[in-house]
Amino acid sequence: QKEVEQNSGPLSVPEGAIASLNCTYSDRGSQSFFWYRQYSGKSPELIMFIYSNGDKEDGRFTAQLNKASQYVSLLIRDSQPSDSATYLCAVRTHNTDKLIFGTGTRLQVFP
Amino acid sequence: DGGITQSPKYLFRKEGQNVTLSCEQNLNHDAMYWYRQDPGQGLRLIYYSQIVNDFQKGDIAEGYSVSREKKESFPLTVTSAQKNPTAFYLCASSIRGQFRSYEQYFGPGTRLTVT
Numbered sequence: 431q432k433e434v435e436q437n438s439g440p441l442s443v444p445e446g447a448i449a450s451l452n453c454t455y456s457d458r459g460s461q462s463f464f465w466y467r468q469y470s471g472k473s474p475e476l477i478m479f480i481y482s483n484g485d486k487e488d489g490r491f492t493a494q495l496n497k498a499s500q501y502v503s504l505l506i507r508d509s510q511p512s513d514s515a516t517y518l519c520a521v522r523t524h525n526t527d528k529l530i531f532g533t534g535t536r537l538q539v540f541p
Numbered sequence: 542d543g544g545i546t547q548s549p550k551y552l553f554r555k556e557g558q559n560v561t562l563s564c565e566q567n568l569n570h571d572a573m574y575w576y577r578q579d580p581g582q583g584l585r586l587i588y589y590s591q592i593v594n595d596f597q598k599g600d601i602a603e604g605y606s607v608s609r610e611k612k613e614s615f616p617l618t619v620t621s622a623q624k625n626p627t628a629f630y631l632c633a634s635s636i637r638g639q640f641r642s643y644e645q646y647f648g649p650g651t652r653l654t655v656t
Contacts (some may be wrong), residue, residue: 434583436549438581464644466647472650473631473647473648473649474584474631474647475647476644478649479644496561498632518583518584519654520584520645525591527572527589527591527635527637527653528586528589528599529584529586529645531583531584531585532583533581533582533583534583
């Protein structure tokens with residue numbers, strides 16, 4: 431079992447819809463959770479991070495964390511074609527400085 | 542402007558040659574990291590450094606070496622011992638608190654091609 435799992439996609443949504451991206455992790459001691467957006471050929475850009483159970487909202491983005499079920503999700507409201515990218519989930523486990531990355535979900539938003 | 546710079550953006554080398562990738566940050570971050578990314582794969586940690594003059598191996602350190610002589614700089618050398626060096630190399634940095642590390646931010650990356 432991979433430590434951090436994401437569906438590779440592509441996830442295709444129409445413009446204006448809600449895109450829902452999911453990530454599961456295997457280490458119950460994980461403490462910090464991050465979402466990065468990576469455009470083709472570019473480096474990852476941090477867009478959200480969450481440390482506590484529940485929801486965290488920032489503009490059109492909402493991160494949701496459920497530690498009991500070991501999953502973290504990213505919702506993108508009012509999706510735009512410019513949101514088309516690969517979204518990487520990263521998890522920091524207990525007492526380490528290292529992040530474990532998933533392989534990413536490719537999102538396509540069509541007009 | 543504060544940020545992380547990596548140079549060069551593209552690098553081409555012949556097999557058997559060592560090559561050094563530059564990473565500089567002016568964010569006053571304590572910790573710095575090197576990752577490689579291959580097509581269709583997630584980021585894999587090569588080396589990381591939490592303070593000056595100290596660094597630790599990541600998951601795929603074989604064939605790589607690093608130094609951390611200054612807080613701002615964390616160069617990565619890809620040696621001839623690295624079997625598959627062609628990849629996208631990413632440097633990141635973060636603040637490090639007493640009990641936790643904070644969010645990691647990435648530089649623009651260096652795309653290395655070895656033929």
